[in-house]
Amino acid sequence: MIRFSKTLAALLLCGVASLTQAAETAICYNCPPEWADWGTQLKAIADSTGVQVPLDNKNSGQSLAQLVAEKAAPVADVVYYGVTFGLQAQKAGVVGTYKPKGWEQIPEGLKDPEGHWFAIHSGTLGIMVNVDALGGLPVPQSWADLLKPEYKGMVGYLDPSSAFVGYVSAVAINQAMGGTLDNFAPAIDYFQKLAKNAPIVPKQTAYARVLSGELPILVDYDFNAYRARYKDKANVAFVIPKEGSISVPYVMSLVANAPHQANAEKVLDFVLSEQGQALWAKAYLRPVRAMKMPADVAAQFLPDSDYARAGVVDYQHMADVQEAFSARYLSEVK
Amino acid sequence: MKRSSLFIAQLLFTLLVCAFMLVPVLMSLVAGLTRNYFQGVSSGLTFDWIAQVWQAYSPTVWLSLQLAVACAVCVCVIGVPAAYALVRMNNRFSRAFEELMVLPVAMPGLASALALLLTYGQFGSFRSSWLFILVGHVLFTLPFLVRPVMAVMQRQHLPTLEEAAASLGAGPLRRFFSVVVPNCRAGILAGVLMVVTLSLGEFNLTWMLHTPMTKTLPVGLADSYASARLEVASAYTLIFLLMIVPLLVALQAISARLSRGEQR
Amino acid sequence: MSSTVLKAHNVAAGGLLKRRLRPTAAWALAPAAAVLAAFWLLPLAHLIVLGGQQRDGAGSGYWQVLSSPQYLGSLAQTCVLAAVVTLAALLVGGITGVFLARQRFFGRTTLVALLTFPLAFPGVVVGFLVILLAGRQGLFAMLGLKLAGERWVFAYSLAGLFLGYLYFSIPRVILTIMAACESLDRSLEEAAHSLGAGHWRVVCDVIIPGLAPALVSCGAICFATSMGAFGTAFTLGTQLNVTPVAIYNVFTNYANFTVAAALSVVLGALTWAVLLLARRMVKQSRTVL
Numbered sequence: 001m002i003r004f005s006k007t008l009a010a011l012l013l014c015g016v017a018s019l020t021q022a023a024e025t026a027i028c029y030n031c032p033p034e035w036a037d038w039g040t041q042l043k044a045i046a047d048s049t050g051v052q053v054p055l056d057n058k059n060s061g062q063s064l065a066q067l068v069a070e071k072a073a074p075v076a077d078v079v080y081y082g083v084t085f086g087l088q089a090q091k092a093g094v095v096g097t098y099k100p101k102g103w104e105q106i107p108e109g110l111k112d113p114e115g116h117w118f119a120i121h122s123g124t125l126g127i128m129v130n131v132d133a134l135g136g137l138p139v140p141q142s143w144a145d146l147l148k149p150e151y152k153g154m155v156g157y158l159d160p161s162s163a164f165v166g167y168v169s170a171v172a173i174n175q176a177m178g179g180t181l182d183n184f185a186p187a188i189d190y191f192q193k194l195a196k197n198a199p200i201v202p203k204q205t206a207y208a209r210v211l212s213g214e215l216p217i218l219v220d221y222d223f224n225a226y227r228a229r230y231k232d233k234a235n236v237a238f239v240i241p242k243e244g245s246i247s248v249p250y251v252m253s254l255v256a257n258a259p260h261q262a263n264a265e266k267v268l269d270f271v272l273s274e275q276g277q278a279l280w281a282k283a284y285l286r287p288v289r290a291m292k293m294p295a296d297v298a299a300q301f302l303p304d305s306d307y308a309r310a311g312v313v314d315y316q317h318m319a320d321v322q323e324a325f326s327a328r329y330l331s332e333v334k
Numbered sequence: 335m336k337r338s339s340l341f342i343a344q345l346l347f348t349l350l351v352c353a354f355m356l357v358p359v360l361m362s363l364v365a366g367l368t369r370n371y372f373q374g375v376s377s378g379l380t381f382d383w384i385a386q387v388w389q390a391y392s393p394t395v396w397l398s399l400q401l402a403v404a405c406a407v408c409v410c411v412i413g414v415p416a417a418y419a420l421v422r423m424n425n426r427f428s429r430a431f432e433e434l435m436v437l438p439v440a441m442p443g444l445a446s447a448l449a450l451l452l453t454y455g456q457f458g459s460f461r462s463s464w465l466f467i468l469v470g471h472v473l474f475t476l477p478f479l480v481r482p483v484m485a486v487m488q489r490q491h492l493p494t495l496e497e498a499a500a501s502l503g504a505g506p507l508r509r510f511f512s513v514v515v516p517n518c519r520a521g522i523l524a525g526v527l528m529v530v531t532l533s534l535g536e537f538n539l540t541w542m543l544h545t546p547m548t549k550t551l552p553v554g555l556a557d558s559y560a561s562a563r564l565e566v567a568s569a570y571t572l573i574f575l576l577m578i579v580p581l582l583v584a585l586q587a588i589s590a591r592l593s594r595g596e597q598r
Numbered sequence: 599m600s601s602t603v604l605k606a607h608n609v610a611a612g613g614l615l616k617r618r619l620r621p622t623a624a625w626a627l628a629p630a631a632a633v634l635a636a637f638w639l640l641p642l643a644h645l646i647v648l649g650g651q652q653r654d655g656a657g658s659g660y661w662q663v664l665s666s667p668q669y670l671g672s673l674a675q676t677c678v679l680a681a682v683v684t685l686a687a688l689l690v691g692g693i694t695g696v697f698l699a700r701q702r703f704f705g706r707t708t709l710v711a712l713l714t715f716p717l718a719f720p721g722v723v724v725g726f727l728v729i730l731l732a733g734r735q736g737l738f739a740m741l742g743l744k745l746a747g748e749r750w751v752f753a754y755s756l757a758g759l760f761l762g763y764l765y766f767s768i769p770r771v772i773l774t775i776m777a778a779c780e781s782l783d784r785s786l787e788e789a790a791h792s793l794g795a796g797h798w799r800v801v802c803d804v805i806i807p808g809l810a811p812a813l814v815s816c817g818a819i820c821f822a823t824s825m826g827a828f829g830t831a832f833t834l835g836t837q838l839n840v841t842p843v844a845i846y847n848v849f850t851n852y853a854n855f856t857v858a859a860a861l862s863v864v865l866g867a868l869t870w871a872v873l874l875l876a877r878r879m880v881k882q883s884r885t886v887l
Contacts, residue, residue, distance in 0.1 A: 027546050032561045033390070054546040057557035061850030066542070068853040069448060072456035075545045088852050132372065153734060153751055159835065162850045200754055202835040203846075204560040212564040213372045214734050232563070234372075259458070326851050330839075331668050340797065344697040351694050351768065352709060355716050357737065358727035365730075412633055415626035422623035431627065433874065438638055439819065440869035442826040442842040444849065445862030449641030452648070469637050476630065481815070482777070489781060510626070524777070528717075537720035538828045538842075552720035556829070559726055571723060578718045583711050590707075 025052045026077040026263035029063040029255075032056070035205065036121070036223060036250070037283035038080075041271065044279060049266040059204055060085040060164040067094040067255060076255045077264035082164030084319035086117035086251040095253040098265060102272040105289045109315075110249050119249035120271050121285035123221035124310045125165075125172045126240045128228070133213035140217060142242040143176055147193050156200040156209070157219040160191075161326035163203060168248050169219045170325065171318060176243035181317045184325050191333045210236065222302070226284035230300055238302060245310045249288065363575070366568030383569035391554045391570060395577060397464060398551035402533040405471040406526050409479045412472070414522060417483035418514055421492070435480060438473045443538025446470065451542065464548045470539040475532050479525035486521025487514070520592040527585040534578055551577075649860035659860030669844060669861060673868060676841040679756065680824035683763040684817045690764070691771025692813065696805065698772065699779035710776070717769045721762075721829020728762045728834065729753045759838055762830040767820045778812035818876045825869045841865050 033039040033055045042053045058066065060081035067079060071094055079089070089095045090112060097115035111118035127146070129139050134154070140146055146155050158166035170187045177186035200206075200215055207224055209215040211234050225238035252271060258264045270276045277287035281297055301307075366384065370377040416435075420428045438446055447470060455461050492514060499513045515522070537552040544553055551574055559567040649659040656662060663669045698710055719727075732738045732753040742750030752758050782805070790800045806813075828842040841861060849858040 025547070029546075032557070034561045054549075055557075056546040057561055059850070061852075065849050065853040065855075068855070069451045069542075070455050070461075073458040073461060075462055092853065130372075153749070159847075162847050198751075198754075200835065203832055203843075208559065208562060208564045208567065211372065212735070214564075214729065323852050323854075326847075330847065341701065344693065344701075345703075348694045348697055348709070351690060352713055355713055355765065355768070358730045359716070361730045361737070362723075362727060412629045416630035419623045419625070419627035423627075428627075429877075431631070433870070433877075434634060434638075435630070436818075436822065436873060437642075437866065437870060440822040440826060440873065441642075441862060441866035442828055442845060444828060444842065444845055445645060445859070445866070446638075446641070448849070448855070448858065448862075449645040450637065453641040453644050454637075472633065473638055476633075477819075480630075485777075528773075531715075531718045535718040535720045537722060538826070552722070555720060556722040559722055559833070567726070574718075574723075575715075579711075579715055582715050582718070586711060586714075 024050055024263060025054070026260050026267050027056070027075055028053050028267070029056055029066060029076040029079040030058045030060060030081055032205075034207065034227070036280065036285055037227070040283070041276065041279050044275065045267055045270050048275065049263075049270055051263045051266050053267060059162075061162050064089055064092070064094075068092055071256075074255050074257050074259065077258040077260050078252055078267055079255055080120075080250060080252050082168070083117075083119065083249050083251050083315045084167065084322050085164060086112075086253055087316060087319040088322075089253060090116040094256055096256040096258065098254040098268060100265070100268045100272045102269075102274075102289060106272075107288070110251075110288055117251040117253040118272070119251045119288045121277075121280040121287050122247050122249040123223050123285055124240065124247040124307060125168050125219065125245045126222055126225070126238055126310075128210055128218045128220040128225040129237045129239065130210050130213055130216045130228075131235045131237050133216035139237050139239060141239055143173055143190070144243070145241075146217065147190075147197060149197065151197060151217060153198040153200075154216045155194065155197060156202065156206055156215040156217065157194075158206070159201050159203050160329050163205075165205070165220060166201075167318075167322055167325070168246065170329065171313060172244075172246045175246060175311065175313065176241065181313065181321055184321075184328065187325075188328065188332050191329070195333060223284040226300055230284075240302060240306045240309050242309070246313055247286075247310050248313075248315075359575070362568045362571050364568075365564060366570075366572040368565060371564050371568075383565045384572065387558070387566055387570045387573060391551075391558070391573075394549050394551045394554040395573065397548065398534055399577070401464060401468060401471060401550060402530045404468055405475060405533040406529050408468065408472050409475055409529050410522065410526065413476055413479040413525070414483055414515065414518070415510070416476075417480045417487060418510065420480070421484050421487045432477075432480075435477045439477060443470075443474070443536075443540075444542060446473065447539045447542035462545050462547065467540055467543045467548060467550065470543050471533045471536055474536060474539055475529040478528045478532060479522070482525045482528070483518055483521045486518045486524075490517045492517065523585065523588060523592055527582065530585065531578070531582060534581075645859045646863050648855060649857075649863050651856050653854065653856045659856035659858075660864070662857050663860045663864055668839075669841075672839050672841045672844045673865065675756075675839065676825055676865070677868065677872075679760065679763070679840065680821050683760060683767055683824045684820045686760075686764055687767035687771050687820050688813055688817050691768045691816075692775055692809070694768075695772040695775025696779055696809075699776040710772075713772055714769045716765060717773075719766060721766070721827055721831075722833050723829075724762045724765050725830040725833025727765065728758050728830070732758050732761065754834055754838075756838065758834055759831055759840070762834065763824050763827060766827075766830075767824065770820060770823075771816050774812050774816040775809065778809050782808045814876055814879060818873050821872060821876075822869050825865060 031038045031042060031053060038055065042055065046052050063079050063081050064085050067074070067076060067089060070076070079095070081089070095116050099115040100118070103111070103118070106118055127140060131139060137150055140151065145151070157169050160166035160170040170184070170191070171181070173190050174184055174187035177190055179186035202209070206215050206218055207228070210218050211228055211232060222238050225236055228234045228236040252268060254264050254268060272289070274291070277289050277291055280287045281291070281293050284297065284300070364375065365371050367379045367381070368375055368377060369380050420432060450470060451461070454466070460466055495513050495517065496509050499509045504512070535552055537556060540550050540553055541556070544550060555567065555570050555574060558570050652658050694713070698706065730736055732751065734749060734751050736751070736753065739749035739751055742748055786808070787800055787804050790804050795803070826842060828846065831838050831840050831843045832846065845858050845861045848854045848861065
């Protein structure tokens with residue numbers, strides 16, 4: 001009985017001890033190790049500012065939901081998510097304002113004037129292909145190619161109703177097929193046709209599955225494809241479809257009533273600093289501050305003529321119609 | 335002759351079920367040791383992935399073990415007296431209470447976690463500590479201890495034993511610790527085995543209750559399957575297996591020895 | 599004479615004791631009741647209230663759930679899947695469990711251990727194991743290529759989800775059945791055999807009724823777990839829209855907590871109703887589920 005209560009006391013002490021380990025940390029929601037090479041970025045942040053940020057693998061939607069659920073006592077200090085979620089977070093009142101150093105260099109339209117969110121880098125959507133897993137078939141070059149029966153069971157795209165990448169895919173395809181943000185019929189029509197080709201629709205990044213060959217063709221960002229090709233040395237090709245695509249920014253925000261406000265500000269300053277932005281460039285993302293990309297990295301991108309096919313959209317409008325589109329997708333695309 | 339052909343058929347069926355359970359696990363283990371899963375075993379075997387996983391995720395292993403042990407202790411402290419009470423009372427109220435106890439299993443973990451967050455989320459330091467996850471685990475695993483213990487208590491004809499002890503002058507607490515508990519050791523241990531197993535693998539509740547500072551092994555496993563290479567995730571699964579298999583085998587051996595002892 | 603007096607005294611004392619024992623026993627329930635009340639009932643009440651709230655004038659959460667064919671279809675699909683998995687698990691686990699409990703052969707203990715450690719696997723891992731078995735590069739795909747020239751891929755359909763749920767249900771059934779077999783009365787079976795009953799007759803009329811309480815209780819837990827399982831469906835993705843995944847979808851689609859809460863409460867109520875029904879089926883009230 002006494003031994004038992006001693007063990008219980010020891011366990012409780014351990015619990016209390018772990019509470020005091022909060023020295024110089026900042027919690028980030030959605031800072032996954034491999035995506036956008038956050039692993040290197042967080043290490044650089046720790047080396048340069050002394051703030052330790054643990055990795056976290058939520059996606060944009062989960063991060064926002066968690067922030068709203070924890071509104072009474074926030075756990076996170078900073079959050080990284082797609083631009084539409086940033087806009088929604090501002091509306092939900094879970095983010096505070098902060099203008100990091102280098103604020104003036106962010107172009108208009110890629111930041112909230114009051115500082116609720118700001119873009120740190122952007123990526124372009126396209127088709128990521130594991131060439132070896134195609135089994136000799138040609139690499140698809142357009143959205144229409146994905147509908148071809150020879151790619152049956154090989155095509156994947158993230159769920160537009162839960163992942164930001166998925167929603168961006170829907171918007172990009174919609175735009176390419178002639179639709180607008182007010183008329184998603186071309187996108188719904190496309191997904192219904194694609195459904196006949198037995199696509200795989202994961203709810204979270206399926207990077208690993210592309211590399212393992214389980215999912216040979218995935219609608220994903222250019223930086224993931226370049227990482228697969230040049231860092232993980234897989235035979236992966238990236239294609240910006242002939243009909244066109246879009247680029248979207250990823251943004252960061254300071255969480256309202258953040259537990260470690262000072263550390264959070266240091267983190268946000270760093271990701272926007274020259275050193276931080278250079279790290280994004282090395283990870284094959286386009287930094288939001290205009291800077292010269294290192295020549296070797298620039299050479300690994302697709303030519304600019306391909307990137308001319310990628311446009312932009314009105315992000316506020318995109319955010320406003322997201323919920324309605326998700327509901328429509330869930331009910332009409334089976 | 336007919337009996338032995340039935341025996342063979344049942345054995346083959348059992349082996350088939352075994353193959354269904356184990357072949358994918360073996361494939362996963364091999365993937366964790368292969369240099370490149372897409373190329374297969376021909377690309378060579380390596381321990382690099384395991385080293386990489388251990389470096390990145392070892393805190394999750396310790397936290398999961400800590401949680402499992404704490405959960406087992408808490409569930410025993412709460413559950414064994416509860417089982418005793420439910421067996422002794424055996425009326426409508428006790429049956430309703432049993433239903434109530436099973437509800438956390440019936441509701442998806444996401445919902446229970448959301449409910450917990452909304453109700454207790456404002457207590458900052460409680461919410462950010464591993465104790466918050468412990469609460470979720472205890473709620474989820476409680477029926478898995480109480481039920482086997484109740485079953486054993488009924489089999490052991492406790493009322494007779496207890497009345498004998500009471501007639502000899504033992505008070506209720508003394509009766510509980512010297513008559514009830516020792517006679518149910520096998521059931522309690524079987525329940526503890528189940529609780530530890532479930533706690534080590536609990537994902538649904540923990541996923542919403544955890545913070546990046548209190549990440550458990552299943553959550554880390556899900557993370558690595560999502561964002562890292564298949565080899566890394568498989569190596570992580572290998573480490574998970576190395577952790578649980580000895581634990582489960584040991585618990586099962588003790589439980590078997592105890593139940594054999596009870597039948598004598 | 600003194601012994602009868604002693605017996606009478608004991609009987610009287612026994613009656614008094616019984617009355618005194620019960621209130622003491624109820625106190626033992628206090629810790630569990632406190633924990634459940636504080637950490638389960640209170641949050642559940644919170645959730646039930648949340649489901650009734652309105653968001654952006656779209657009607658209360660419950661109204662949105664109960665009036666949408668999509669959500670109702672998802673609830674039905676989840677229910678049917680859970681029921682089928684439960685029956686299959688009981689069948690497979692029952693046969694295997696009885697066999698393992700009764701026979702003694704070399705390697706039996708190892709086999710039992712190997713069959714039950716998958717209990718610890720989180721749903722996400724089970725999902726990936728299903729992909730390893732039945733995905734595009736899985737075992738069955740390779741088999742299909744060799745035998746029929748085309749890959750047999752069923753990981754991303756309901757069949758794959760069924761396999762996954764079966765995977766984590768079978769160990770549970772085996773453990774419970776093995777424990778229940780210990781307390782089966784062999785003499786009944788021997789009596790039936792000696793009266794001329796064939797093997798299958800004995801199984802249907804003696805063994806299954808003897809195991810019935812364990813089967814029903816285990817089936818109830820399997821059903822509840824399958825209804826609430828999330829990790830496996832989350833990993834396998836695609837067109838699967840079982841209710842836990844629907845809850846996740848709604849939850850991450852701009853934090854729509856009202857519909858998420860309503861869906862969860864309805865799912866929980868449905869599961870609880872089925873469990874209640876199963877409980878009624880067990881006639882012996884003394885046997886504990």
